[in-house]
Amino acid sequence: MKENKKIYLGVMSVAFIVLMCNMIFIDAESNDLIPHAVINVDKNLVDIGESVRFYVTNIDGIIEQFIYLFHDGTEPVYSTSGEIYHSFPLEGKYLVSLIAVGSHELTHLSTVQVQVRNQQPSVDISIPSSALEDEVVEFSAINIIDTPNDLSSSLKFQWLTGDGTLLNGSTVQYSWNYSAQYPVTLYLSDDQDAVNYAVEFINISNVPPVANFTCPDLIYKDQSITFNASSSLDTPSDIESLKHYWSFGDGVVAKGDMVEHTFTRSGNYNVTLTVIDDDGAKDSHSKILHVNNIAPTIDLSPKNLSVFEGDTTTFYADSNDTITDFQVLNYTWDNGAKGWQNSRLWTDDGTENISVMVSDPEALWAQDFTSVLVENLPPEITVSKAYIKTNLSFDVSGTTANYFTINMFVDDNLIFNQTVQKINESTELLQLPLVIDVSKDFRIEILYNNTHCFGYNPSSLHFELENSFDFQLNHLFWSFDEDPWAINLNKYFYHFPITFNGSIFDPGLDEYDVSAQYKMDIGIAIHLDVPDCPDPHYSFELPGNISVDYTFWIENSTIYNILNITKDLLDLQFVNTENTSRENSFSTTINPINLDFLDLLEMIDLFGLIEIEILERKTYLEVMAEDDDGGKAVKQVDFISDDGKLRLEGMDLDFIIDSP
Incomplete structure (x- = not known):
């Protein structure tokens, strides 16, 4: 157990030593890899928008790029260069940063401060x-x-x-x-x-003005004179507002750069112009002017006229003078008349000379002349009225207690309406004076109202005319007769004497003769196989102032007959005793003749051996007037038959016919 602990400690010691050695090696290697750089600037105080240089020093380690951060709202700048230029858009203090980037993403940060401030100029x-x-x-x-x-x-x-x-x-x-x-x-x-x-x-x-003016060299009294001060001088800004004051030496003053003045008397006048600018600086300029008098002029109009007798011409003396003299000019005409106009009535033909003289109070005068050619004008004839004057009576016989209504129409306009009753044996139911205008359509209608069952009523229209001439139309009304008795009097005008009224007017003082004739012109051609012969002419007179001219000749198997019948109606002479133009009237009565009967001649046919042709047939009233200078006038009124109805052509129908 102890031995294992020793081994463990030994291993740990060796591992610690190895680890320390590695750390010493790594530290030695990192000193060469870590980047290092310092940012610098040429100026730390710059203006807005001023370009300033930034540059890098103390560079160490491995650096792959530089990142510039200006902190003024602009984007970072990536660059491998150690130098860059930049301008700042706004005032302020800016900490500019530089990031040096090495390998293994190792970085180094460096800053520099720049103050941006705008300088007052x-x-x-x-x-x-x-x-x-x-x-x-x-x-x-x-x-x-x-x-x-x-x-x-x-x-x-x-x-x-x-x-x-x-x-x-x-x-x-x-x-x-x-x-x-x-x-x-x-x-x-x-x-x-x-x-x-x-x-x-x-x-x-201020620059003071300089006064000056212009005006005509020759000046007359009462003549409007223009005084112009546009030649006065001043600076351009003052010239428009320059004030101009005038004194004309006759007690009259005026204001304005251009003025009109009239001298009412002749003589010498000292005219002075004073100009004042907006600063009160002024200048004056004077001239001595002489004003002259002027003589009158005259122009007589119209000139060289050609007029007719009866015309009136007004002549005008168009004068000119100074205003003072013009009001008192004196005019004298060749006929002794006074005033600036003179009217003449031309009463006879010939050449007339006209003159007028004008003079002023100083005895200066002018004169003008003209001539007028007066031509003769023939008389004027007017035939203005054609009428039949009669007394009309309506007579009825037969049964009594019957009613009759009489209507009269002129051009389809009702002019008369009356109902009469037959109450006794008397036959005359109506009597009426009547004037019939021949130029119009005249119609009478009589309506019968029978109150009895049986019987009939003979009736008549009786026309009593002048010169004991009568004309009558008859009709029979039966008890069962419902149609009116309709009479168109135009169909009967050839049975009446027709009176024509007219007038003669001569515009001058001429004497003139007037004649009127009723004429018939008839031409007949008879086609017959006869030899040619010359044209004998026959003239003869008949009672009642009637003359006949007859001519016939044979040519190409045709006998030509020309018959002219003339009835003298008037022969008047008018003498002007009033020394003025006047109108004279005339009147004549004609019993017209209807030549429609000549149509029967054209119906004659003797086994084809003879044929008659009407070449001409007309009747007319002819009025003639001739003055003492040979001027002639002729007026013709034609009698035209339309299906037996009389129609007049050539009338001057500008009048109103009397109605019953």
């Missing part, structure tokens, strides 16, 4: 002590002190000129509009808004 101003208004002044920043990092790019220069203007830049130019002492302040700031400033004063002096 400083500056001075270079500027002149004085200048003039609107003079361009250059001022600049000098003696600038700041860190090299800020000096290189990040400095900002802001200038306050003392009048509210802000400028930027290290060197600027500026001008002041008003005289005063201005503080010029420069604010200098870096990228961290560290600010410093410098102030200098500058005195700005």
